[in-house]
Amino acid sequence: MDASxxxxxxxxxxxxxxxxxxxxxxxxxxxxVRPGEFVSLVGPSGCGKTTILRLINGLITPDEGEVxxxxxxxxxxxxxxMVFQSARLMPWRTVAGNIEFALAxxxxxxxxxxxxxxxxLGAVGLRDFANAYPHELSGGMxxxxxxxRALSVEPKVLLxxxxxxxxxxMTREVxxxxxxxxxxxxxMAIVFVTHDIEEAVLLSQRIVLLRPRPGxxxxxxxxxLPEPRWQKDPRPLPAFIEMREHLWNRIRGxxxxxxxxxxxxxxxxxxxxxxxxxx
Ligand SMILES: Nc1ncnc2c1ncn2[C@@H]1O[C@H](COP(=O)(O)OP(=O)(O)OP(=O)(O)O)[C@@H](O)[C@H]1O
Numbered sequence: 001m002d003a004s005x006x007x008x009x010x011x012x013x014x015x016x017x018x019x020x021x022x023x024x025x026x027x028x029x030x031x032x033v034r035p036g037e038f039v040s041l042v043g044p045s046g047c048g049k050t051t052i053l054r055l056i057n058g059l060i061t062p063d064e065g066e067v068x069x070x071x072x073x074x075x076x077x078x079x080x081x082m083v084f085q086s087a088r089l090m091p092w093r094t095v096a097g098n099i100e101f102a103l104a105x106x107x108x109x110x111x112x113x114x115x116x117x118x119x120x121l122g123a124v125g126l127r128d129f130a131n132a133y134p135h136e137l138s139g140g141m142x143x144x145x146x147x148x149r150a151l152s153v154e155p156k157v158l159l160x161x162x163x164x165x166x167x168x169x170m171t172r173e174v175x176x177x178x179x180x181x182x183x184x185x186x187x188m189a190i191v192f193v194t195h196d197i198e199e200a201v202l203l204s205q206r207i208v209l210l211r212p213r214p215g216x217x218x219x220x221x222x223x224x225l226p227e228p229r230w231q232k233d234p235r236p237l238p239a240f241i242e243m244r245e246h247l248w249n250r251i252r253g254x255x256x257x258x259x260x261x262x263x264x265x266x267x268x269x270x271x272x273x274x275x276x277x278x279x
Contacts, residue, residue: 007032008070008157008189009056015064015214016051025051026215029065031208035156036187040200040207042247044254048215049193053159056191057082069157078106081155083163087146089134096121096130099149106153120148124178140171144178151182160192164199176203180230197247201240202229209247211254218250 014029026048033039041049054060055067058074067074074080089098099117108116121127124144126137134142143163150158163179164172180203183190194200200207204223211218223243225234234240 006034007068008035008037009033009191010068011052011055011065013065014052014055014062014067016048016055016060016062024214029215029217031217031220033157033189033191036189037206038183038190038192038204040192040194040204041210042194042197042200042207043210043215043218044212044251045195046215047210047212049210050161051215053082053161053191053193056080056157057159078153079156081150081153081158083143083146083150083158083160085162085166086139087134087142089142089145089149091134094131094133095126095137095145098134098145099152102149102152116152117148120152121145123151123182124148138171140167140175143167143175147175147179147182151186151188154186155188158188158190160190162193162195165195177230179203180228184228184230197244197251198235201225201243201247202235207247209250211257218254221246
């Protein structure tokens, strides 16, 4: 079999509970991520998106089923990098120092660390801020540094937990495009958690839609839109609009099935509004 087609990450019938079984977070979750693929996890609050990322990262282990990353049980390490909603930079280190620190953990010598950190800062448009401290940067700039730091270790998998949720709309738009461009150049696999349906369709090749209580897979959909999307915005395309509406209809279906509307509306502000197009 062609190794490039075998999954890089696979989850099979995975279940996980917390508080001695009191909180059933996820149940019977199965999906694959292939090498270089961009997969989004979408769903209402509490459906287990972060739990799934932590299982893939090896920070927690499943109670049932199996999680495999590159054919083995996952372990935190340089093949898996994580990006969070806030960049979590070390405030006492400079921007370059934050990236160099990640590289030092990988055993790179000082000169290589400095060169690689500057090259990555160039790639995210922050070369001139190498000697600045995190508090001197805007939220969007800090997220760029967080992304550069995650990419510095050349991970095979980038796990992203709502990385743009705390940013203003314009910054979010710019960073989405930059992420797509970096992904098309480096082709690491990305597992991207978002509440934002449009963002998921815009970025991903595949979407795993989850439903809550406990978190289960509602549907896995392929997003077949022209590439590269960072060069040509797919949002006006009929295929984009159809996909977005399909996912919205599934979410409305969850509400009809008794998922608390408020729970859904908190995560998806568009729900319940008659407007089908605008957000
Ligand atoms: N360490 C924990 N201890 C107890 N309960 C937990 C823990 N982690 C997650 N849970 C519970 O498991 C369920 C799934 O949580 P998780 O954070 O994975 O969902 P999510 O989809 O990422 O939510 P959100 O979109 O609000 O971030 C929730 O009911 C949550 O309260």
